[in-house]
Amino acid sequence: MSSDEDRRIGRARVRDNPELMAYYDELAKLEAGALWTVANEIEPWYPQPKSVPVLWRYEELRPLVQRALPLVQADDAGRRVVMLVNPGRRELSAAVGLLYTGLQIMGPGEAMTAHRHQAAALRFVHEGTGAWTVVDGQKLRVGPRDFAITPNNTWHEHGNEADDAPVIWQDGLDIPLVNALDAGFYEVHPELYQRPGAVVNSSLLSYGANLLPYGVEKWTRPYSPLLGWPWEPSYQALCALARASEGSPFDGVIMEYTNPVTGGPVMPTMGAHLQLLRPGQATAAHRHTGSVVYTAAKGRGVSVIAGRRFAWQQGDIFCVPSWAWHEHENLDRSEDACLFSFNDFPVMRSLGLYREEAHTDGGAHQPVLP
Secondary structure (H helix, E strand, O other), rough: HHHHHHHHHHOOOOOOOOHHHHHHHHHHHHOOHHHHHHHHOOOOOOOOOOOOOOOOOHHHHHHHHHHHHHHHOOHOOOEOOOOOOOOHHHHOOOOOOOOOEEEEEOOOOOEEOEEEEEEOOEEEEEEEOOOHHHHOEEEEOOOOOOEEEEEEOEEEEEEOOOOOOOOOEEEEEEHHHHHHHHHHHHOOOOOOOOOOOOOOHHHHHOOEEEEEEEOOOOOOOOOOOOOOOOOOHHHHHHHHHHHHOOOOOOEEEEOOOOOOOOEEEEEOOOEEEEEEEOOOOOOOOOOEEEOOOEEEEEOOOEEEEEOOEEEEOOOEEEEEEOOOOOEEEOOOOOOOEEEEEEHHHHHHHHHHOOEEOOOOOOOOOOOOOO
């Protein structure tokens, strides 16, 4: 290949020889190196995620999560959580990209001590009716399929008020991102437990009706003042939108959980969506920068991710790595299906790294691997 062709390709094509290898050794002794030896790896033509598509079946994980209840005291472990680990991101304990997720179980009458950390967190309840969390003194009760947030550096503690059944909820955190930036902090509450305010669900009462409080101190923190989104009104909002709009060709009828003050994402580093697939609906394929963790909130379906089919039902969790083609289908011909998801889109957008494109090579759907 000529030098002109090499330049047009724009890639490093330096051939090794003994003199060059000796040169590399000299650089290494000084903790230095030659960029051209790694340029093709660290400056790819397009994203090359180490994460791979994975589906975690709730019916398989649930018995193992329950077994942890008598085996480990929650406060001894910090939290009693079974984490979901991507085979390509084991060294980070990440589910996909720089996102972490896990299933936490709390026994009847259990109450955890309070702490705070630099990582932001969110919760999606799988089962149990007694779950509560206290975030910076605000107590919030949550039930099945409710969504709640624990913004970074806020004091928080959790528990289960029910006396007859455990709670299992899904945690989502940006721990791998915070650790990659060497910005992690962790503190235990000086009194071990917070003193919650007198009004339960105060953030929901103040900000949960699509109206902003007027004549009070303006909310200026970078995360949502609304800490929880109950399932029923969220699902009804999706159903209402489905009557008014065809929705997205790639995601069906989809809505974003938002900060009611700014209209932006609920937290600076993680966003969340809820989407509805009409009976029998199959979406077109697309891809984007940014990683996504999906949870089947209702119904059953199949998603094709990077050419692989993943069949899911309520409770199952799966992930889509950055820049992977993906599409969804509702397998039920009479009932809708819903997917909850959280992502790192706010980071991608704030850094000017978000990009999205539709699949057009050979049609709207990607080829499926045998």
